[in-house]
Amino acid sequence: MKLSKVHCLMALFLVVFLGACVPSTSATEEQVVIREETHGRTQGLTAEQVDQLETEKFTFQTEISRLMSLIINSLYKTREIFLRELISNASDALDKIRFLSLTDPSALATQEDLTISIAADPESKTLVITDTGVGMTRDQLQKNLGTIAKSGTSEFLEKLEGAQGDVTQIGQFGVGFYSVFLVADKVTVASKSNDDPDQHVWMSEAVDDFVIAKDPRGNTLGRGTQITLHLKENAQQFLDQESLRGLITKYSEFINFPILLWSSHNETITKEQPATTEEVDEDADLVEESMEEDAEAKAPETETRLVQGWDRINTLKPIWMRNAKDISDEEYVDFYKTFTKSSGDDAPLTWSHYKGEGDVEFRSILYVPPKADPNFFQNLAEKIHNMKLFVKRVFITDEFDLFPKWLSFIKGVVDADDLPLNVSRETLQKHRSLRIISKHLVKKALDMFSQLAKQDEEKYNTFFKQFGSALKYGAIESNQHRKKLASLLRFSSSYDPSGASVSLDNYIARMKGNQKSLYYMAGMSVSEIENSPFLERLLARGYEVLYMVDPIDEMLVQTMPGYNGKMFVNVAKGALTFGDEDLMEEQKEDLSAKYQPLSDWLKETLKEHVEKVVMSKRLTKSPMAIVANDYGLTGHMERLMAAQGADSKSQQDMMLNLMKMQKKTLEINPSHPVIETLLERVESNETDDDLASLVTVLYETTMVRSGYALADIAGFTKRVETIVRRGIGADLEKQANVKVTEAGEKTAEELELEAELAKKSEEYDREQEEELLDNSNIHDEL
Incomplete structure (x- = not known):
């Protein structure tokens, strides 16, 4: 391969330049060095030097040829990996020489700076990566870059080719170097080791062989290795200094040794003006005028200069x-x-x-x-x-x-x-x-x-506000960590409704005597829960109730039914017990017998909705409440499932409708005046359609307070209106008499205007379609 005169001159200049003028790349020096030269960023052999090389040709080990084929064609997902691999290898070489220097300080005498430098030359389309590491001898160049020295290489490559089983760590085979052939069609490696008096060059074009020769330039490195990549036409983006800067930052920002990138940018500077001597005129006015003219004439001149130098990239410390x-x-x-x-x-x-x-x-x-x-x-x-x-x-x-x-x-x-x-x-x-x-x-x-x-309860509450749902999700998913996660959960409660700050451990510490359960209620908000009739007796007895307002909470307690031996109990479902039922049993039997006539009448009147009517242990202020059975859906859960917007034909929505159709349990408060009066009316046989309508409205309002959605909104509003009419003495049958003027037909002018607008709209749509087709054709041609 012959080189042009320009390349020869560039290479010759670079040999001299790097030998004497390359800026220091010590770990402590990070300033930008200003240079006027535009060449000298890469290093290569001149045509004459290549012709004079006393090369020795070698054939790659069979496994290496197979490996390079895999690398080039299918191994790496992204080609940019090559830079990471070369920097990693350079870092390993620097680690080795630093380790050797611990026992032999003279090992660093040939090159004291421990750095990795990277320079791109768009003119020659080369990328140079240099390290001042341990370097390689001639034999090591042949051994390390021509063979895979470890055993089991055939098995390794078979697994790699077949993508089967575990593939061993890359460092054990040293194959990272060959990723250079992802982006380069020719690679030159110059290396100098303390164990070899001469600097040698290894060259290959990713075929079946490589050559090694003594470097005619002499010892230009002092110690270390310099890899020159002659980039392929489709890999020219790796010559852009900003792209290189981004890749170094992405993959190698925390490498122990300074990584230096040869960078350049234009900088505008002010030219220095030569000193001038003014002649003093005796006429003061003329002197003043002359000074003003000089000030305008001698405006500072600027010029744009190319600033080049080594920039340290990996400044962030690990x-x-x-x-x-x-x-x-x-x-x-x-x-x-x-x-x-x-x-x-x-x-x-x-x-x-x-x-x-x-x-x-x-x-x-x-x-x-x-x-x-x-x-x-x-x-x-x-x-x-x-x-x-x-x-x-x-x-x-x-x-x-x-x-x-x-x-x-x-x-x-x-x-x-x-x-x-x-x-x-x-x-x-x-x-x-x-x-x-x-x-x-x-x-x-x-x-x-x-x-x-x-350590910081306030900060933890901030953390839980942001990530509490994630911890709950973890408690649902992870059997192994559920106990630990449960101790980290926080809820609002009747003890502190201001925010999610109550832990289960604190709740248990405040539990009443003989309390066996962790009482909770789920709802859309704390205020909604606080107005629920289900809390009345619990709060009256001094029990603390957890307020669960996160949509994931009900799923959480289904997966995590208890904590530290205490079971969760939903106060809006099933039979509610407090542990002292034996003392209340006789009184309960008397009330059940007394209110049996009312229970039977309510069950018959509300037979489309109610499965059974029982005396309530929950209520103190409200006349009645609607409770789901142990395996049914609370009103809150029904709303959550409905809010998911499932297709009405989906299995989930069919299940929801089936659950909603299940009849509920009606609990009545025997101490409430409404219930006492209803019992009197039933016992005196003073029940009629009006009373049934009133009870139905009472049931529907109770349904809303219990968290359920009304199925018949129209019927509910009609019944409420009837009650209002009776209360104010309005005619129950009379309808509103409102005279409404029927709207007129369109005029001829309106029809003509509509037709004109429609025509313009069609023309606009047609123009848009034609423009789209034109753009599509251009895109296809490109």
């Missing part, structure tokens, strides 16, 4: 690697804002810094955001990815299920030292290590919530 005792709250908050790209006021509610040791070693920081995402609960069935997985500070993915859905609001990082990945580092295996990490972090998250509840 604070999870530090000891939690050494990190201030401000640092945790700042890291959260930077990590999540949050605004200045979005500080996390709490966080947990955790280091896992044992079978799997990992570090993590978990954050609770200040508020739930607007669509969090609507999208709870979908996968939400707020956790980022790193392996040795290299970003791997955020598309993995570390937390169950009900904890997916947690944001943070997990960094594992040795987590098995598939060969492309893109898909985690269902591996025991990941299950262990997940188990530890779920427990740590629940402990974090508990700690917040103990």
Whole structure:
């Protein structure tokens, strides 16, 4: 392959330039260096140097050829992964030389700076990644880049090709380097090791062979490795410095060593003006006029210059690697804002810094955001990815299920030292290590919530207001964590109706003597529940009632029927007992016998709605209440199911209609004057249609107070109107006499105007269709 004179001159200049003028890339120097030269950003061999190379040709190991074919054609989901792999390899090389320097300080003498630098040259279409790591000898270039040294390679590749079974960690085979052929059709690797006096070059074009030669430029690296990618035509986007900056930030922001990107931008500067000497005129007026003219004539001149230099990209430090005792709250908050790209006021509610040791070693920081995402609960069935997985500070993915859905609001990082990945580092295996990490972090998250509840009740109430429904969802889904989650739940109650601040433990601590149950009632709001007749006797006896106003609450108590040996009891369903029924049994029998005639008459009058009529243990102020049986639907549950808007022909809606058709239990308050008077009327045989109509209205109003929707609104309003007519003495049959003027037909002018408007509308629609067709044709041609 012959190079143009321009490329030869560029390469020759770069050899000299990098040898003497490349700016220092030390970890402490991060300022922009101004340069006027536009070349020198990449390094390559001149045509003459290529011709003079004493190359030795090698054939790739069979497995390598198969591997490169897989990489190029099907292995990686996105081509941008190549940059992550090269930076990761460079970081490993830097780790090695730093480790060697612990026992041999002279190892760093050949190159003291430990950095990774990346430079793109759009003119030559090359991308250069350089590290000052341990480097490779000639033999290591041949061995590391030409063979897969580990055993079991055939089995490894068979699994990879067949996509079967577990694929071993990429680092064990060192195959990440070959991802360069996703974007490059030719790759040159120059490397210098302390163990080799010479610098060597490895070159390949992703075919069956590669060559190695002594670098004719001499030792230009000092120590380390430089990889030059000659990018394919369809990979030119990786020459854009902003694209490179974004990829480095995405995948390698927390690498231990400085990552430097060769950047350039235009900057407007003011030219320095040469000093001038003014001649002083004796005429003051002329001097003043001359000064004004000079001021206008000598306006500062500007010019645009190209500013080039190394920019450090990975400035954000991986604070999870530090000891939690050494990190201030401000640092945790700042890291959260930077990590999540949050605004200045979005500080996390709490966080947990955790280091896992044992079978799997990992570090993590978990954050609770200040508020739930607007669509969090609507999208709870979908996968939400707020956790980022790193392996040795290299970003791997955020598309993995570390937390169950009900904890997916947690944001943070997990960094594992040795987590098995598939060969492309893109898909985690269902591996025991990941299950262990997940188990530890779920427990740590629940402990974090508990700690917040103990230390800052006000902040915990804020947290629960945002994420309480997620914890309830977790208690429904998770048998393993249900007990812990139940202790974290908060509700409003008759003790404190102001907000969801009552825990089940606190409720139990306030329970009355011989109380066996956790009493609750569900409704749309606290005010609705407080006006319910079902609470009357419980509150009168001093029992606390939990107010469940979250739509998920009734499903929660069905899944979690009790807590710490106490069972939930819905005060709007079934028979209500208090534990002292033996003392009241004789009185109950007497009342039942006394009110039997009224019970029979009410059951007959309301036979379309009522299954049975019983003496109430719930009521003290209201005359009656409607109670669902133990397996029926309360009024609140009926409204929730109806609000889902199911198709009337669906199985769910058919079930709802069937449940709604079930007859209810009517409870009457024998101490209420309305019930006493009704008993007197029945016993004296003073029952007629008017009384039946009044009782029906009383039943319907009781139905509304008990939370049920009326099935016959028209009949209800008609019966109420009849009662009002009787009360004010109005004629029951007389109808309103309103004279209404019938509207006239359209005039000829109106008909003509309508026809004209219709014609214009058709013309407009036709123009829109033609324009759409024209655009479609253009799109197809493109």
